[in-house]
Amino acid sequence: MNTDFHTNDIQHNTNKASTKRIEFVDLAKGFCICLVVLLHVFGESAGNTFNTLNLFRMPLYFILSGLFFKQYSGFQEFFKKKTNKLLIPFLFTYFIICIPSIILLSKSSLNLSCFWSCTDLKLQLGIDGAVWFLMCLFFQNIIFSILYSINQKMSFIFTSSGVIGIGGYALNIANIHLPLWIDSAMTALPFFLFGYCIRKYSQILFTGITKKQILYLLISILILIATSLYNDFANTTIIVYGVNHFNVNPLCLYLGGITGFYIIFMFAKFIKRLPIFSYIGRYSIVVLLTHLLYLFIIRNILYKIGVNQELFMVNVCIFIFIILLSIPTIYLCIRFLPYWFAQKDLIK
Template sequence: MGDNQHRRIDFVDLTKGVCIILVVMAHIGGAFDQLDKHSMLSCFRMPLYFFISGIFFKPYEGLYGFIIRKTNKLIIPFIFFYVSTFLLKYIVWKIAPGTFHLPVSWRELLFVFHGHDLIKFNPPIWFLLALFNCNILFYLIHYLRDKHLSLMFAATLLIGCTGFFLGKFHIELPLYIDVAMTALPFYVAGFWVRRYNFFLFPSHRFDKIIPSFVLLALVVMYFTATTPGMRTNNYPGNIFQVYIAAFAGIFMIMLICKKIKRISIVSYLGRYSIITLSIHGPIIHFARPVVSHYIHNDWAEASALLLLTLTICILFTPILLKIIPQLVAQKDLLKVK
C-alpha cells in the first residue's frame, strides 16, 4: 500500500475538475438547473469535494504544523479572496452606484460570522472555512487508525450524525463547524480509499466492470437523491438518503474519471480548483448581465456564461500562480518551524 499512498493519481485532478465545473454550473443556474433531474447532480456535488480532499490528507509534523499548513492552504486564500472580492464590489459600487440593488456596506465583511448567511460578494468561498474545520476534525481522530480503526470509523459516524441532526434541528455552529461535522464521513472515506483500498490503483481487474458500477450508482441515486444544502447544513431527506446518494454519486464520478484518466483543460482546472472556486462567483455576477444582454436563449446563455467564466478562470490562474503563489495555496506564507 505504501507506493499507492505517494503516487500522483492523474484522474483525481480530472475528478476535481469535473467537480468544480459542476459547482460553476450550479451557480450559473438557469438552463443548467434542468440537468439536475431528481437531484442526481446536487446530491453529490459538494460531498465529492470533501471526499477528494480526504484523499490528500497528511498528518505532517504534529497538530501545530498541520494547522499552519492548512492555514496556508485554506485560511490565507479565504482571507485574500474574501477581502479582495469585497473591495472589488465596494470600488465598483463607488464608481457606478447603480450596479447593485442595495448599497454596499463594510458590515458585509462580518457576514462570515453571521451563522450561515450568504456571502453576497463571493458566495462559494464558505467552502474553504468548512474544509479547514473538516481537516482539523479528522486530525483529532485519525490517530485511532493504527490500533483502533473501528473506533475511528465509529467516531466519524458519530460526528457526522451529530452534524446532520444539528442541521435538522436548525442549530448553527459558527464558521461552518456543523457543516464540517456533517461532511466528515465523506472526507474520511477519501482518506480510507487512498490508504486501504485498491480503488485508486492505476489499473485493477475490477476496472473492466466500471460501467456496471456506474449504472448501479445511477439507479441508487435515482431512488435516494435529495438536494442537500451544505452551506446552510440543511438536508431535506433522511440521513440514509443523504449519505447513500452522495456516496453513489462520488464513486460514479470517480470511476468515470478513472476510466478517462485525463482531459488536459479539465484536469488543469482541477489541479488549481481553489482558484476557480474562489473567483468564479464574482465573475458570474459581473458577466451575467453582459451575456444576457446579447443572448436570449436560456441554454445558449447558460453555456456562453459557463464558457466565459471558465475561460477567465483559466487565464487568471497562471497570473495568480506567478504573482501571488503564497495567497493561492501554492507556496507557504507561514513557515513551519
C-alpha cells in the same frame, strides 16, 4: 493529500521519493469543479439533473481530502499546512472580493449584519458565495486530525466520525447553526472518513481498473439512480452544504455522495487525462474563488444589453466562457499571487 483545493499538495505516491502526480485525480477534480460552475450557472433550472449532480458535486472534494489525509509530524505542523492551503486563501478572498462586493452592493447603511448574519451565525460572502467551502474543509480537516491524534484505531475513528456526521445532520433538523460552517464540516465528515478508508484499505490510486472495480462501478450507478429517483419521488431534494440545510434522508445523502464520487472517480481513472479539465482540476482552487465573480459580471453585462438569460444555449455559452476564462486566470493567479492561492506557503 489532504487534497485541499490546491494541488501542489497532491503529490500522490506509493514511494516517498516519488513526486509524480496522479493525473486522473486532477481530472476528477476538473470534472467536479466544472460541475460546481455548471450548477451555479444553471441553478435549479436544470431540474432533476441538478438534483442528481448536487448529490455528489461537493462530497467528491470532501472524499478526496480524506483520501490524501496526512498528519505530518504532528498537529501543530498539520494546522500550519491547513492554514496555508485553506485558511489564507479564504481570508484573502473574503477581504479582497467578498467585503468590497458587500459594500458596493449594499443598498442600506452599513452595519454588522452586512458582514455577519446574526440569525444563522454565518459570514456574509457577497459575490463570492463559494468561498465558504474552504473554511468548511479547514474545520473538517482539523476535526479529523484531532480524532486521529486522540486514537488511531479505526473503530474509534469510524464511530466518532459517524457520530459527528449524524450530529451535524441533526443540527440541520433542529435548525441550529454553528459559526464558520463548522456544522457543514460535521455533516460532511463521513465523506472525509470514506476517503481515508479508501486510501488505507485499497490500492485504487495505484492499480489499473479491475473487474471488481467495474462491478462496484455498476452497483454505484444503480444506487445513484435509485437514490435520485427516490429523492425526486419523495420531493426531498434540498442539499445545501453551504448552510447545512438538507431535507434528504441521511442514508440517501451519504449513499448519493459516495456512489457519485465513485462514478466520477472511475470515469476519470479510465480517461486519465484531458488537457483543459486536468489543468483546471490541478488548480481548481483558483476556479472556485473566481468563477462567481465572472458569473456576476457576465450576467450584468447580458442584462444591460437585453439578452434573455433563461435560454438554455445562453447558459451553455456562459459556462463555456467561464471555463475558458479560467485558463488565463489560473496562470495569472499562480504566477503573481501564489501565496494567496495555496501554491506557496506564507507561514513557514
